Amino acid sequence: DAGITQSPRHKVTETGTPVTLRCHQTENHRYMYWYRQDPGHGLRLIHYSYGVKDTDKGEVSDGYSVSRSKTEDFLLTLESATSSQTSVYFCAISDEDTEAFFGQGTRLTVV
Amino acid sequence: LAKTTQPISMDSYEGQEVNITCSHNNIATNDYITWYQQFPSQGPRFIIQGYKTKVTNEVASLFIPADRKSSTLSLPRVSLSDTAVYYCLVGVWGTDKLIFGTGTRLQVFP
Numbered sequence: 001d002a003g004i005t006q007s008p009r010h011k012v013t014e015t016g017t018p019v020t021l022r023c024h025q026t027e028n029h030r031y032m033y034w035y036r037q038d039p040g041h042g043l044r045l046i047h048y049s050y051g052v053k054d055t056d057k058g059e060v061s062d063g064y065s066v067s068r069s070k071t072e073d074f075l076l077t078l079e080s081a082t083s084s085q086t087s088v089y090f091c092a093i094s095d096e097d098t099e100a101f102f103g104q105g106t107r108l109t110v111v
Numbered sequence: 112l113a114k115t116t117q118p119i120s121m122d123s124y125e126g127q128e129v130n131i132t133c134s135h136n137n138i139a140t141n142d143y144i145t146w147y148q149q150f151p152s153q154g155p156r157f158i159i160q161g162y163k164t165k166v167t168n169e170v171a172s173l174f175i176p177a178d179r180k181s182s183t184l185s186l187p188r189v190s191l192s193d194t195a196v197y198y199c200l201v202g203v204w205g206t207d208k209l210i211f212g213t214g215t216r217l218q219v220f221p
Binding site: 030031033035041042043044045048050056058059090092094095096098099100101102103104105 | 145152153154155156157160198204205208209210211212213214
């Protein structure tokens with residue numbers, strides 16, 4: 001399996017609190033992505049990164065911010081968590097001319 | 112961004128061949144077609160990727176007609192463990208913001 005680790009794997013947090021999810025890779029891949037998946041839906045792109053300090057918005061970026069200060073880490077932050085952000089979050093990595101590899105996901109519950 | 116359309120669900124029995132078709136009418140010249148498999152509580156897993164004609168690996172075959180406006184994932188002799196959701200994506204990882212559709216939920220019965 002590709003060297004991609006998401007942390008934490010599970011988290012319960014209260015509405016209004018900040019939350020940061022971490023994606024760590026050991027593959028030195030250039031591109032990293034954050035998706036969310038809700039019951040009955042496919043994966044929706046939140047943000048992605050095409051290099052250190054280079055990020056762009058996906059289709060559902062409102063309420064989320066990201067940072068990538070080094071190649072191996074891509075952080076997703078919910079500045080003030082809301083119940084609508086309860087979801088499973090997946091990180092993915094890819095490189096030039098390769099497919100993407102996905103992490104095992106982080107299940108976030110906002111109560 | 113090329114949008115894809117797939118059947119929402121399919122049923123099959125063990126040992127049968129399953130073909131899942133994906134429509135992508137506005138595919139761009141540089142786009143590749145990639146299929147992923149996802150089991151419950153897991154991240155999607157790469158199955159196969161192609162550009163044109165036919166691609167085969169140890170898991171599946173991918174058929175792409177000359178106009179590339181559709182593609183068909185073929186799973187030979189499915190087993191119960193092939194029960195999963197299958198996603199078709201069109202684009203180039205790293206270049207495009209690849210968007211997943213709702214996928215096809217395949218249920219294999221004994």
